[in-house]
Amino acid sequence: MYDSIHRALHTRRLDGVSIRAIAPFPSAKRPARDSVTRKKAREKFPSGLWGTIMTSSDGGGERPADTLPGYRTAQDVAGEEAVQRFVDALGPVGGHIADLVIEVVFGKLHGRPGMSHTEREIITLAVLAALGGAEEQLTMHLRISHRLGISPAKVIEVFAHTGAYAGFPRALNAVETAKRFYGDLGMLPLEQQQH
Structure with a gap:
């Protein structure tokens, strides 16, 4: 639990796309600048070691929000249109916040047993x-x-x-x-x- 709460968030531009890696605090390493593609970044920082590697759009790339943990739960709870409106509203400026909300609120909290x-x-x-x-x-x-x-x-x-x-x-x-x-x-x- 401690590791999941205390994490360091790092973002790097790789091949025109922001790559965000969530790594355990405090010994988090930043993604290498020599990686050229998302595939190389994923190979270099596998999710088992780093938590989650996600992409977000800064106007120059595609943000596959539907690949985030919790995205399906968010759609089930809030509705597909509402989730898309939320993601689009934050857009390139706050896309990483949308990622965190979907991942944490719907991926972690709503996915827990014990409450409907x-x-x-x-x-x-x-x-x-x-x-x-x-x-x-x-x-x-x-x-x-x-x-x-x-x-x-x-x-x-x-x-x-x-x-x-x-x-x-x-x-x-x-x-x-x-x-x-x-x-x-x-x-x-x-x-x-x-x-």
């Missing part, structure tokens, strides 16, 4: 409401919760419970975000919805 995707999504909604200032992410997770069949009434109940621990102003902001989301879907008033 629905239970994990309810926790995510509560945490985002408690954080405050994450309305865009909250909206995205409201979309995912709707896809997973979590009722609007249950979502509002999650926010009410969160308010007792994180503060009612944050809970009220989350409710306002939910009102906009469910309003766009034509699902208001929420009182008519079942748990």
